[in-house]
Amino acid sequence: MAEFVLKYADGRGQVHQQIASAASEKELRDRYSAQGFLIYSVKAKAVATGLLGGRKKLNLEKFLIFNQQFVTLIRAGLPILKGLDLLADRLTDPKLGPHVKAVREEVRNGTLLSEAFRAQGVFPKIYVTSVMAGEKSGSLTEVMDRYVSYQKVSLAVRKKVMVSLMYPCILVVLVVLLMVFLVTFVVPKFATLYDSFHADLPGPTRFLIAIGNAAQAYIVGLGVVVVAGIAGFRWWARRESARTAIDRFKLKIPGVGDIWLKYQVAQLSRILSTLLTGGIPLVQAMETAADSLNAPLLQRAVETAGKSVREGQPLSGSLKALKLFPGLAIDMIEVGESTGALPQMLNSVAEFFEDDVNTRMQAMMSLIEPAIMLIMGTFVAFVLVSLYLPIFSLADTIR
Numbered sequence: 001m002a003e004f005v006l007k008y009a010d011g012r013g014q015v016h017q018q019i020a021s022a023a024s025e026k027e028l029r030d031r032y033s034a035q036g037f038l039i040y041s042v043k044a045k046a047v048a049t050g051l052l053g054g055r056k057k058l059n060l061e062k063f064l065i066f067n068q069q070f071v072t073l074i075r076a077g078l079p080i081l082k083g084l085d086l087l088a089d090r091l092t093d094p095k096l097g098p099h100v101k102a103v104r105e106e107v108r109n110g111t112l113l114s115e116a117f118r119a120q121g122v123f124p125k126i127y128v129t130s131v132m133a134g135e136k137s138g139s140l141t142e143v144m145d146r147y148v149s150y151q152k153v154s155l156a157v158r159k160k161v162m163v164s165l166m167y168p169c170i171l172v173v174l175v176v177l178l179m180v181f182l183v184t185f186v187v188p189k190f191a192t193l194y195d196s197f198h199a200d201l202p203g204p205t206r207f208l209i210a211i212g213n214a215a216q217a218y219i220v221g222l223g224v225v226v227v228a229g230i231a232g233f234r235w236w237a238r239r240e241s242a243r244t245a246i247d248r249f250k251l252k253i254p255g256v257g258d259i260w261l262k263y264q265v266a267q268l269s270r271i272l273s274t275l276l277t278g279g280i281p282l283v284q285a286m287e288t289a290a291d292s293l294n295a296p297l298l299q300r301a302v303e304t305a306g307k308s309v310r311e312g313q314p315l316s317g318s319l320k321a322l323k324l325f326p327g328l329a330i331d332m333i334e335v336g337e338s339t340g341a342l343p344q345m346l347n348s349v350a351e352f353f354e355d356d357v358n359t360r361m362q363a364m365m366s367l368i369e370p371a372i373m374l375i376m377g378t379f380v381a382f383v384l385v386s387l388y389l390p391i392f393s394l395a396d397t398i399r
Helices: 025-034 060-075 080-088 096-108 113-120 125-137 140-197 203-236 240-252 256-277 282-292 296-310 315-322 327-339 342-398
Strands: 002-009 015-022 038-044
Touching: 002 025, 015 025, 025 038, 025 113, 038 113, 060 080, 060 096, 060 140, 080 096, 096 113, 113 125, 125 140, 125 256, 125 282, 140 203, 140 256, 140 342, 203 342, 240 256, 240 296, 256 282, 256 296, 256 342, 282 296, 296 315, 315 327, 327 342
Parallel strands: none
Antiparallel strands: 002 015, 002 038
């Protein structure tokens, strides 16, 4: 008997989570469904309680290609099992291939497609929930098409953000390497030259040479400390409390915090819109959206809002009570609720904030790049002036 973490809702709408034993996930689902419970999720205990980062992550771009091919085959009239047979043996991704083959075997044994994907423990929850909704509504291809569209937009936004950050990051690394080279290699060479002349050095030169000698003597130890610090931070950041603290710190950074929050709100709105359009109830959609976010602070906020929605509160009021989400997003969601067009309005919220994030990122990068160049130029100028001042003094002495 295997142990599973079961999350379900009773007849009064209250959500429970407990560990249950069963021979298979299907048996556990059938047992609780027969008792009248609404099953939200069933996860193998090892997967649900594993350490953060222990799971294997799929390549979302290759997973997107798989779904595009899968939807095309199903729309062409092929049965699901035949489509999986055609794709499973042709996947080149070493991480995705074994899981798709396992899904194929589960489906061949009579398991529902959504349950087969869920049992692997590596597929995004929004994807599993979307497939489940498609199975129940009989519109699997339409629901999967919406997921593909969502994933395309999400990846496009993520790439824009990464491209915006790439050049400044490379520039910062090059500036740091240049500074290290000047301080640890060039400055000690000049220090040796001046010692041979027994020159009387000015204050800036003595200060720079002292830094250069110290850096040259302790460069290895400093490198070890930096590597150890990075490793320690990564280990600490695995904890849920640490990730929440990091999220709170991000929010407090001037300029950056606002961009980060709006990006997360855009992601949340896009996920909710996709799920609601696919026929998922709002409470379950919020559960799935919370699990799909990579920010623990936002996850807890959405979970709290989901409890209020379950108790009969509107989504806009539940989010407003958190005092975390932008007022404009809440106002737009309130309009969507009042007009009965919440999925469409959530999609508009996502598009608006994605454009806003892109604009703000470009504006910030246009300021950061000159600032980096100014810092680098100031440092290089200080090094050059400090190193060549004694040369001018020695020339005057010779004359």
